[in-house]
Amino acid sequence: MLTLIVFIPLIAALALLFVAKDNRELIRAVSISAAGLSFLLSLGLLLTFDKSNPGMQFESAVAWVPLLNIQFHVGVDGISLLLLVLTTFLSAIAILYSLKQKKELRNFLALMLALEAGTLGVFVALDTILFYAFWELMLVPTYFLIGLWGEGRRIYATTKFVLFTLVGSLLMLVAIIGITVAHFKATGTLTFDIQTLVHTHIDPASQLWMFLCFFLAFAIKVPVFPFHSWLPHTYVACPIPTLIILTGAMSKTGAYGFLRFCLPLFPEAVAELGHIIATFAAIGIVYGAWIAVAQKDLKALVAYSSISHLGFITLGIFALNNIGVEGSVLQMVNHGIIAAALFLIVGILEERTGTRNLKDFRGLGKSMPILYGTFMLVTLAALGLPGLNGFVGEFLILMGVWTSPLLSNLAVIFVLMAGLAIVFASIYMLYMFQGSMQETNPNDPKDLKDIDRNEFALLLPACVLIVFIGLFPKPFLDRVSPSVSSILTVEKTVNVHIGEDEGHH
Amino acid sequence: MFFYAWFILILPLLGFIGLSLLGDKIPKKQAGYAGCLTVGLSFLVTLTVLGQLLGLAPEKRLGHVETLYQWVSSGSFKLDLAILIDPLSVFMFLIVTGVGFLIHVYSLEYMKDDPEYSRFFAYLNLFIFSMLLLVAAADFFFLIVGWAFVGLASYLLIGFWKEKTSAVLAARKAFVMNVIGDVGMVIAALMIFQNFNSLSYMDVFSAAPDQFRTNDDTMLMITLLLLVGAFAKSAQIPLHTWLPDAMEGPTPVSALIHAATMVTAGVYLVARCHVLYELAPYTMYFIAGIGAITAIFAGTMGMVQYDIKRVIAYSTMSQLGYMFLAVGIGVFSFGMFHLMTHAFFKALLFLSAGSVIHGMNGEQDIRKMGGLRFAMPLTHITFLVGAVCLAGVPLTSGFFSKEAIIMSSWHAEMGNFVFWGMAVLAAGMTGFYIFRVYFYTFIGKSRSPETHPHESPFIMAAPLLILAFLSLVMGFSAHWVDQFLGPVFGATAHHYEDATLETIAVLAGLGGILTAGVVYMTSQDKLEFAKQALAPVYDLLFNKYYIDEIYDFLIVKPVRAIGAFFEQKVEKEGVDFVVDEVGLQVREISRGISFWQSGNVRTYALSMLVGMVTILFFVVFL
DSSP states (O other): OHHHHHHHHHHHHHHHTTSOTTOHHHHHHHHHHHHHHHHHHHHHHHHHOOTTOOSOEEEEEEEEEGGGTEEEEEEEOHHHHHHHHHHHHHHHHHHHHGGGOOTTHHHHHHHHHHHHHHHHHHHHBOBHHHHHHHHHHHHHHHHHHHHHHOOSSHHHHHHHHHHHHHHHHHHHHHHHHHHHHHHHHHHSOOOOBHHHHTTEEOOHHHHHHHHHHHHHHHHHHTTOTTSOTHHHHHHHHSOHHHHHHIIIIIHHHHHHHIIIIIHHHOHHHHHHHHHHHHHHHHHHHHHHHHHHHTOOBHHHHHHHHHHHHHHHHHHHHTTOSHHHHHHHHHHHHHHHHHHHHHHHHHHHHHHHHSOOBGGGOOOGGGTOHHHHHHHHHHHHHHTTOBTBHHHHHHHHHHHHHHTOTTTTTHHHHHHHHHHHHHHHHHHHHHHHHHHHHSSOOTTOOTTOOOOOHHHHHHHHHHHHHHHHHHHOOHHHHHHHHHHHHHHHTOOOOEEOOTTTGGGGO | OOGGGHHHHHHHHHHHHHHHHHTTTSOHHHHHHHHHHHHHHHHHHHHHHHHHHHTSOGGGGSOEEEEEEEEEEETTEEEEEEEEESHHHHHHHHHHHHHHHHHHHHHHHHTTTOTTHHHHHHHHHHHHHHHHHHHHBSBHHHHHHHHHHHHHHHHHHHTOSTTOHHHHHHHHHHHHHHHHHHHHHHHHHHHHHHHHSOOBHHHHHHHHHHHOOTTOHHHHHHHHHHHHHHHHHTTOTTSOTHHHHGGGSOHHHHHIIIIISGGGHHHHHHHHTHHHHHTOHHHHHHHHHHHHHHHHHHHHHHTTOOBHHHHHHHHHHHHHHHHHHHHHTTOHHHHHHHHHHHHHHHHHHHHHHHHHHHHTTTOOBGGGOOOHHHHOHHHHHHHHHHHHHHHTOTTSHHHHHHHHHHHHHHHSTTOOHHHHHHHHHHHHHHHHHHHHHHHHHHSSOOSOTTSOOOOOOHHHHHHHHHHHHHHHHGGGGHHHHHHHHHHHHSSOOOOOOOHHHHHHHHHHHHHHHHHHHHHHHSOGGGGHHHHHHHHHHHHHHHTGGGHHHHHIIIIIHHHHHHHHHIIIIIIIIIIHHHHHHHHHHHHHHHHHTGGGGSOOHHHHHHHHHHHHHHHHHHHHHO
16 A cells, blocks of 8 residues: 555656656646545545554565665655655645746656655655665756746755755765664674664764764755755745745655654664754754845745754654653644745745745735635644644754653753744734735735635645644544654664674675 | 533634635625634533532542543553642633633724734633643643643734734744743653653642652752743733734734733743642742732833733733732732732723724724713723723722732742832832823724724623623622632631731822822823933833843844754754865765766665675675
8 A cells, every 4th residue: 555655656657657748637637646646646645654663564575685685665654644645735736836837847747746656655664775776766856847947046945955955865875784784793684674773772982973864964955954055045046836845745754764763773873962953953943034034035034944844843852751752743744734834925926926035015905805815824823823733843853852751951941942932933923914915905816816716725734734634633633643652662682792793694 | 420521622623623724615794604603602511510519519620621532641651641630720711701702792893904813712712722621631741731722823913914014923933932931840740750750730730748848959940940931921021022012913813812811821820830830839928929029020011011911911920929929928828819810800991992993993002092071981981990990999890809919929938028119119019101092092082093993893892791700709709710710729828917017008009099190190201200210210111121132132132043053063064074175085086986986776685695695705704
């Protein structure tokens, strides 16, 4: 089933290459059905998932490279399940939104589907090499999507993005091999299976460098301050549909990596460096929010606000307790929904008015009452209004940080920094909402049309989820909770004893 | 037992959802009626709850928690969506739904020419729901949710006329200031959870006295952090600057949110958490001090403003100061009693002022009014009733509630002559500023003869009359309120009798009225010398002590400057520059191996495999 969910978009992407370029109907049909099918199947998993089971479910494994015991091994636990559904959901929205794309529709959609497949693969892979393959698979389509369909300094942006990510992922590859070697030295079996590897106890010194390699790859992807420098350029240059997947789903792969690899594999390194990472995360929270206050370009504003929100997610993970990590996972879903909705709105506004600059907007709410209401709800969720989804995650994260034994004394400072960012969030989000929708516009464009049914249909699911998660976070957290506990309490049964490794080969 | 009390909250919520989704599709009139109906029904349910509660023995009226469902269970953090029914919450329900209903009815007429009539009622319903959630919540989390939602409703209603720039700015200011308060409360909630492992009132309040000794540092921190929220919401110094600006909203909004209900949430919070505050007497002194200072400080600003609504807004701040003084010296039920009488007479004053503005076609400057007692006889009477209550003229409700506080500020255990002196001084100012408005508006001759003010129709007058009646007679319910709330606060408050002090306080109020009469009834040129002598003071007060300007200079400007610095220097010239340099070098190198980036997935996979095998080979075998 999981294999199907991942491969449907990939096969559709390949199939699209055999469709004539100007057969737009068929191109649309293929991509919608692929993204839709993938989404429906993932919903099926959500419903049949056994929430009392903390381990992997819907597992399947086939040998891929038998020589090295590399397997095509996939499966989901509560954490990856939510992110899987988030990805298929956002991809479906992104693909529906990109149907209007004029230029090279076929190639665009094919790359979008490939991007979806790569992201999905990352969330389900249970073999480190497979994980790495999907990790790189995400990168390639993004490179072309931004480079060919982007705007402004797109080449600069996409090169920067790729180089950044590549540096991280190559280091990760080294660490991936390092772990397997360590495991091999201890047990004599060669495996890339994540569930087996997490039980390996790695000596602290090796833990440190492997952790740093993994950490760097993930920190760039999230991004964690100060590795965020690619993000504003990339986001501003990126076409909106790609951006929805990029910010909604792909940025979560980094945070997911922390959970799947860094925490269970390198507990000692995490204990040693956790508070430093949390410090950077907290700085990022304030830094992103502070710069967002000064932005006039809506895309840049949402980009910097994302740095701030993603900082929350990282901070919650390194609180290293149930509440904080669960809050982070929930916040990944929340940020995915909210940021995607915000970028959609930015896209709609730009399409209508031809600009994204706050200075040129004003009083649009008068002629667009439906967008006004939707935009307001999303704004409120983004600024973390208690009662909506964004606050649930933030509150749990802060609670986790506050009660975290790892962060102890620093917790107060982090929470105060987060509080400052929450105040800033209310400033920049209201700036964005009020600046574009309220007051009166002297040269009000007369032909400005409110969002149509199709556009509303794209925004509606996000709005429903914003309210729903705020009211009923329990069903989401219940699925995540057992998996988080098992990650935080992974047992090290395989020990590497010094001097023993030589005897095995 | 009280599960049906959920309907008190759900009805206005349904009103909000219905009106905001169907707003344009139902006729204007029906939309307004629907808005009133939900709140009216909610009031009736509240009466039923009250009846049932009164049927119980006083000690059995506490702690009825009604759970809807489990909201979250994460780690050790468990929380239900639940409401708490006890005399305090029901007391607040009565005020919110009762006064709220009257103001809804008043708005039917007041807003009738507004094109977005149904949206207005939707927002009003949202506010009623949020305020009820705030006072009904059984734990600190949903307290914060209600707290934020009233802030949202207030934001939406201040900025209701969204095409007006000043309204948009005022709304944003109110929202951001309240977010500062929210953050304080969130941190308080974190500390509470850390210490009690629960956020539920019942758990926290029952554990606190055993767990903490008096003036424990933790308890002081928690109570002070909660106060940040309370002061932001109730416009106490230094978080008060949003309230006068909030008068940009329609007048019924000012009456409902910025006088009768929302701004009193801070007082409610202290009363609700009295167990915690009693463990932190230092914080209580602090509350009483800030309350007394705000009472005077707001009074001084109110004495010189010309906008009729702004004067009443400053008066609200000042009266809230009294309430904080009361809860600060530990006489919680007197604070709540003043909250109630104030809700009546201040709503009355605002609605009467609205009637004046309505009659004057939107004019709010009292210098352009005058002689309205002939044109608007009914409004004249109701405003006068509100004014005498506010000034504390004997036997009105304001007299009873304010006297109780002023007496306690001397005689209560935590009282002293400083608090008493400040309270009396503020009482004198109250008489002055409200009667200054009264004389300006209703007495003398019209100062703008070209306008033809008219009396408001019956549907606006009816709520005025009811509120006037309540303002006059509810003072006599003091004893009943004290008895009713007694079980919540552990004991009824002691009522002190002291004829001398009482006389002084009454004379202060009357003196204020008299001074206003003398100053504004004598011809203006005779006072010219006094005006010149007091000009600097006047300027200071008229400009609200320049606090907005100070905040702008100390906070707003630096925040912007630092933001710009981060963007320009740190981001563009710092991080970007370094990264680009590294990037350039890498690009130089990678140019040589650029065939790797052919974009061909198979090549990628192949090269990854090759690289992997190579590294593996090196690591394992060498």
